[in-house]
Amino acid sequence: MNNEANKENINHSNNSKTLECHECDLEVNVPPLEEGEKAQCPRCGFIITAIHRNSIERILAFSITALIFLFSSLPFEFLSFQSNGLENKFSIISSFNVLIENDYEILALLELFTIFIIPTVLLLLLMILLIPLRKGRYPKRGHWLLKIIYKLMPWCMVEIFLVGALVSLVKIIGIADVQLGPSFYAFIFFSVSMTSALLHIDRVRLSQQLQLVNPFPIKQETHQKKSISDKRMSIQTTWALIITSVVLYIPANLLPIMNTRLFGQDDPSTILGGVILLWGMGSYPIALIIFIASVAVPVTKILALAWLNYSVQSERTNLTTERIKLYRIAEFVGRWSMVDVFVVIILASLIQLGNTISIYPGSATIAFSGVVIVTMLAAMSFEPQLIWNNSKSYDKKTEQ
Incomplete structure (x- = not known):
């Protein structure tokens, strides 16, 4: 098959197919879709696949742009801080060094992986996958690359770091003169480009395109469907992760998350203490953001996952x-x-x-990071299909 024929097949890769909903296992007959259309599960509402105009070209363009801005944001000044004649500035690279020098290697690694290593690997994998695919050729181990991309996507936290930077600015702008460096603006463009690239990725669409151009389909790369018994095994894993997150959440709230040294005097603050302080200072929006992100969301997520896991374990049908x-x-x-x-x-x-x-990180920072990571793993280990397995509406028949 020549390249032109491959390209034509790629453009029409959404001919009527039976696709399985990721969240409820319903098999759905998906008709040919036009650009801008999407296929939605009629039972649970999950978006099975969506067709974006020139999706491969757009993902590649955003990925290359993001990679350029990422490396542009590293060496230059990110933020500068000046108060009472004293000044300090930092770049993203120097922030790693500050954490390491203060014996917070775990936080340095967390920052390094979530805003640099994982995004870089993601962008490179996207280019390795899509450049040959755009030319009608099958990239080496294409399905495996796509699987790795989807595994890494939740751990790319570029936009969250940017929001954290904005919150930090608001917290200190009233007590000091803060200047935005060139790296800050580069990081904004990097975040926007990275997010745009990831939003255009559609796993079903790319899998179909890979299958079309793969001249020698590899059996190991085909999707292996889990049995109901295998999925139910995940209940124990999810419980273990939920319990671990609860254990970590206790020191995350009791220990100081940040320590401020002012004229030689240390002033440690917990998560709730920081929220109360910000509220008392009149920084209501920032206090609400911190409270929602650090208290409401983790607690709600732990309770929600616990209830969901219990409901599937007890085989609830409602x-x-x-x-x-x-x-x-x-x-x-x-x-x-x-x-x-x-x-x-x-x-x-x-x-x-x-x-x-x-300002120095407190012991609770590591514990709270553990809470976030473990609850993310708990959500990933939970099998949403189990919600439907005992439902009266559960039916494996194919629907249009």
Whole structure:
């Protein structure tokens, strides 16, 4: 098959096919879709696939742009801080060094992976996958690359770091003169480009396109459907992760998340203490953001996952639609709790003026990071299909 024929087949890869809904296992007959159209599961409402105009070209363009702005944001000044004649500035690279010098290697690694290593790997994998595909050729281990891309996507927290930077600015702008460096603007463009690239990715669409251009389909790369018994095994894993998150959440709230040293005197603050302080200072929006991200979201997510896991373990048959909506919300918002961690990292990197005024991460920062990571893993381990397995509406028959 020549390249032109491959390209033509790619453009028409959404001929009528039977696709399985990722969230309820319903098999749906999906007719040919036009640009801008999407296929939605008639039972649970999950978007099975969507057709974006020139999706491959757009993903490649956004990926290349994001990679350029990412490396442009690293070496230059990100933020500068000036107060009472004293000044400090930092770049993204120097923030790693500050954390390491203060014996917070775990936080340095967390920042390094979530805003640099994982995004870089993601962008490179997208280019390795899509450049040959655009030319009608099958990229080496294409299905495996697509699987890795989807595994990495939730751990790319570029936009969350940017929100953390904005929250940090608001927290200190009233007590000091803060200047935005060139890296800050580059990081904004990087975040927008990265997010745009990821939003255009459609796994079903790309899988179909890969299948069309693969001259030698590899059996190992085909999707292996889990049995109901295999899915039910995930209940124990989810419980273990939920319990772990609860255990970590206790020190995350009791221990100080940030320590401020002012004229040689240390002033540690907990998550709730920081929220109360911000509220008392009149910074109501920031106090609400921190409270929602650091208290409301983690607690709600833990409770939601616990109830969902209990409901499938006890084989409940009611409230299927409500439970699947709750699962989607819990899965989406959980990673945003990392905002508070990034706020601490940015403030600790920026405000380093010795005994005059310096900020250091507290012990709770690591515990709270663990809560966010473990709850994300719990949401990933939970099998949403189990919500429907005992429902009266559960039927494996194919629907249009």
